[in-house]
Amino acid sequence: MSARPMRNPLLQALAQIGGCGLFLLTLLAAIPRSFKHFRETVRQLWFVGAMSLVIIMVCGLFVGLVLALQLYYVLQIFGGTAASGMVVALAIYRELGPVVTALLFAGRAGTSITAEIGLMRATDQIAAMEMMAVDPVAYVGTPRFLAGLIAMPLLCCVFCAMGILGGHLVGVTWLGIDNGTFWSNMTAAVNLHTDIVNGILLKSLAFGAAVSLIAVYQGFTTPPTSEGVAYATTRTVVASSIAILALDFVLTAFLM
Amino acid sequence: MSQRPSYAVGTGLFILLGFAALVYLATQTTSVANVHRGASYTVTTHFADVGQLKERSPVKVAGVRVGQVQSIALDPASAQADVVLAIDKNFNKIPDDSVVTIFTSGLLGDQYIGIDYGSSKKVVGDGGTLALSRSSQPLEAMLGKFLGSGGAADNLGGTYAVSARFTNVGSLSAGAPVKMAGVAIGSVQSVEADPVKLDAKVTLAIDKRYNHIPNDSSAAVFTSGLIGGQYVAIQPGGSPDNLKNDDELILTQSAMQLEDLIGKFLVNGSSSGDKSGSASGTPSPTPPTGKK
Numbered sequence: 051m052s053a054r055p056m057r058n059p060l061l062q063a064l065a066q067i068g069g070c071g072l073f074l075l076t077l078l079a080a081i082p083r084s085f086k087h088f089r090e091t092v093r094q095l096w097f098v099g100a101m102s103l104v105i106i107m108v109c110g111l112f113v114g115l116v117l118a119l120q121l122y123y124v125l126q127i128f129g130g131t132a133a134s135g136m137v138v139a140l141a142i143y144r145e146l147g148p149v150v151t152a153l154l155f156a157g158r159a160g161t162s163i164t165a166e167i168g169l170m171r172a173t174d175q176i177a178a179m180e181m182m183a184v185d186p187v188a189y190v191g192t193p194r195f196l197a198g199l200i201a202m203p204l205l206c207c208v209f210c211a212m213g214i215l216g217g218h219l220v221g222v223t224w225l226g227i228d229n230g231t232f233w234s235n236m237t238a239a240v241n242l243h244t245d246i247v248n249g250i251l252l253k254s255l256a257f258g259a260a261v262s263l264i265a266v267y268q269g270f271t272t273p274p275t276s277e278g279v280a281y282a283t284t285r286t287v288v289a290s291s292i293a294i295l296a297l298d299f300v301l302t303a304f305l306m
Numbered sequence: 307m308s309q310r311p312s313y314a315v316g317t318g319l320f321i322l323l324g325f326a327a328l329v330y331l332a333t334q335t336t337s338v339a340n341v342h343r344g345a346s347y348t349v350t351t352h353f354a355d356v357g358q359l360k361e362r363s364p365v366k367v368a369g370v371r372v373g374q375v376q377s378i379a380l381d382p383a384s385a386q387a388d389v390v391l392a393i394d395k396n397f398n399k400i401p402d403d404s405v406v407t408i409f410t411s412g413l414l415g416d417q418y419i420g421i422d423y424g425s426s427k428k429v430v431g432d433g434g435t436l437a438l439s440r441s442s443q444p445l446e447a448m449l450g451k452f453l454g455s456g457g458a459a460d461n462l463g464g465t466y467a468v469s470a471r472f473t474n475v476g477s478l479s480a481g482a483p484v485k486m487a488g489v490a491i492g493s494v495q496s497v498e499a500d501p502v503k504l505d506a507k508v509t510l511a512i513d514k515r516y517n518h519i520p521n522d523s524s525a526a527v528f529t530s531g532l533i534g535g536q537y538v539a540i541q542p543g544g545s546p547d548n549l550k551n552d553d554e555l556i557l558t559q560s561a562m563q564l565e566d567l568i569g570k571f572l573v574n575g576s577s578s579g580d581k582s583g584s585a586s587g588t589p590s591p592t593p594p595t596g597k598k
Contacts, residue, residue, distance in 0.1 A: 096313035100320035132416035139335055204324025211327040214335055230374045231416050233335075234362035240336045250331070 066289075073267045076187055077195050083185055084192035091193040098159035098194070098262075099201030103208065105158055106151060110209035113146055114138060114216025122225050131225070135232035136239040138217035143245040144306075147210040149298050152257035155202060156290035160265035163194050164286040167269025168279040176270075191270065195262045202258025203251050210250055248305040256301060260293045346373055346392040347432035351406045356387045357417055357442030359408055364418045365391050366409075372397040375419060391419065401426040402434065408442035417442060465492060465511035466551040470525040470538070475506045476561025478527050478536045484510045486540045491516045494538060510538060512549075520545040524557035536561060 084091065117138050125131045167190060170176050179186045214236075221227045240246070265286050272282040353359075356378055365373040373393035381388045393400070403424030410417050421436070430436055475497055484492040492512035500507050512519070522543035529536050543557070 092317050093313055096317040096320070099324075100313075100316045103320060103323070143331075201320075204321060204327075207324050207327035207331060211330050214331070228364050228371060230362045230364045230371070231418070234360045234374075235416060236335050237362065238360045242332060242336045246328075246332050246336060250328075 069271065070263065070267050073270065074263055077192050077263070077266065080185065080188040080192045081196070083188035084196070087189050087193055090189065091196050094193045094197035095201055098155075098163070098197050099204060102155060102158045102201070102205060105154055106205045106209050107212050109150065109154055110147075110212030111216040113150060113209075114142065114213035114218075115220050117141060117146070117213070118217035118220035118225075122221065122227070131221075131227055132231045133235055134221045134227055135217065136235040138221070139214060139236045139240050140245065142210050142213040142217075143240065143249040144302070145298070147206050147213060147250055148253035148257055149294060151206040151209045151254060152202065152261055152294045153291060155198070155205060155258070156261045156265070156287055156294065159198065159201070160261050160286050160290050161283045163198075163262070163265040164269040164272070164283050165279055167191075167194075167266065168272030168282050171270065171272050172274040172276065172279060174274075187270075191266045195259075195266050198262025198265070199255065199258045202261070203254045206250050206254035244306070252305065253298065253301050256297055257294050260297055261290045264289045264293060345395045347395060347398065348376060349391045349393055349400075349430055349432075349434050349436055351389050351391065351419075351436045351439050352381070352384070352386045353389055353406075353408065353439050353441045354386055355441040356389060357408055357410075359389070359417045359419070359442065363416065365393060365421065366418055367397065367400070367421045367423070369420075372421070389419070398429065398431075400430050400436075402428045402430040402436065403438060404430070404436055405438045405440060406436045407440040410442070464514045466514055466517070466549075467495060468510045468512055468549055468551075468553050468555060470508050470510065470555040470558050471500070471503070472506045472508060472525075472527060472558050472560045474560040474563070475508060475527055476529070476536050476563065478508065478538065478561065482535060482537050484512060484538045484540060486516065486519070486542065491540070508538065510555075517548060519549045521547045521549045521553055522557065523549070523555060524559065525555045526559035527561035529561070 118134055121134045121137050122131055125133055125137075167176075170190065176186045176190070179189060218232065222229050222232050268282040268286045268289070272278050359375060359378060361375055361378060363375045364371045365375065373391055376390040376392040377388075378390075379388045380386075391406075400421060401424040403426040405422045405424065407420045407422065408417055409420045424438070478494060478497055480494050480496050482494045483490040484494060492510055495509040495511040497506060497508050499505070508525075510525070519540065520543040522545040524541045524543065526539045526541065527536055528539045540555075549555075
């Protein structure tokens with residue numbers, strides 16, 4: 051799968067994107083075959099999802115805390131601190147929740163997927179699987195891809211809930227915004243369809259697909275050396291971050 | 307395979323937690339929410355206009371929260387808003403002639419309900435009604451009162467028309483008040499450009515009660531306040547003859563444009579050199595800041 055070294059960086063980037071797209075088709079085509087390895091998917095879900103919970107929850111809490119704090123000081127100027135709850139919720143649901151969760155997910159789970167698959171390649175485990183007539187894409191690739199796809203929206207929900215909790219903690223408990231005002235403004239402004247379904251679920255699903263695809267692809271195309279694994283891991287983070295932010299803009303433009 | 311149950315259970319827990327978070331977000335932070343909890347009793351009030359009042363908005367007595375708005379519904383028969391307040395059981399001594407008012411906290415703040423205690427000995431109970439209510443004041447109405455030119459005259463006894471020509475009427479429009487000594491005596495009937503004389507012809511409808519206005523009175527277009535509406539002010543002259551229907555006011559003073567005023571102010575200091583400011587009778591508090 052590794053190509054001959056190309057000098058032109060533009061061509062290189064194009065080849066990366068093209069290879070990634072083709073690889074996505076391979077992954078999707080392997081979904082029916084990966085049902086045999088359902089247990090592997092569950093194990094990956096545990097690894098990329100459940101094991102990421104702590105970092106997601108802590109980060110969500112702090113994002114909510116700092117957002118409410120910043121908003122309070124700005125809105126105080128206009129006497130509009132009552133709107134804090136609403137702005138915290140909208141900012142987290144529409145942007146911060148999916149994006150920060152995806153960035154954290156890329157750093158926490160994406161890198162380890164790339165490194166794991168890359169090392170499998172470097173130590174010829176992938177080749178061994180092929181020798182044993184086990185499809186490496188169906189056994190290694192697709193379960194990780196599916197796990198990322200499932201885990202991202204769930205993690206994003208947890209992130210958002212923790213963010214709201216953090217905002218409530220600072221806004222109501224600490225700074226003394228009225229509890230009812232906090233919630234009533236929020237419930238009046240947050241729309242189930244645009245904010246929860248479009249904002250959280252669709253966006254994080256797209257981000258989950260992008261991050262897992264990049265991570266698995268980078269793993270499978272790792273040059274089989276220790277330097278190559280390091281390089282691929284770095285590229286996973288860089289490419290994922292760019293993909294997330296670019297995708298976020300496109301999705302926002304289309305969904306809002 | 308001995309390891310399997312641990313991660314399977316953990317994964318199940320993770321998925322459950324994720325869905326629990328989703329359910330929490332969907333039900334508690336969206337419009338799906340609005341379920342009240344805690345020991346309280348309900349009181350109904352009616353408002354002609356609830357403005358931006360929302361469910362779960364606070365209910366306050368003397369600025370202290372005693373409950374929240376439970377529901378807002380329109381009574382189709384009377385076109386009034388029925389507002390149900392859920393008030394904490396601890397505050398059960400609210401007189402039944404208390405006045406319920408919708409307040410706004412700050413200029414941009416949220417609206418809440420304030421209860422001013424009445425003097426009745428009877429307290430309002432669960433399911434009771436507080437009949438005395440003051441609706442929310444739309445910002446436009448308040449601003450209108452504050453900045454508006456006091457409204458036009460009531461024109462009870464019919465009007466007579468007087469015209470006046472201005473080189474510039476600013477943003478004067480039909481319906482603007484006509485004032486004498488600051489009191490509205492009529493309204494502007496029409497504002498139109500004269501195609502020949504190239505100025506603005508303003509027709510004023512003045513109440514017939516005010517038929518002793520000297521016919522050499524002057525008309526001026528003034529602005530009430532910095533951003534207020536414009537009106538026509540009549541300054542009485544000294545002629546023994548009075549204005550009659552279809553007369554024309556010869557002496558007029560056009561609207562001052564803000565740009566002109568600022569221009570005058572700026573040019574005043576820099577152009578007239580040594581005798582700046584004080585000569586024209588308008589003291590300039592600040593020295594000219596520089597050439598334009």
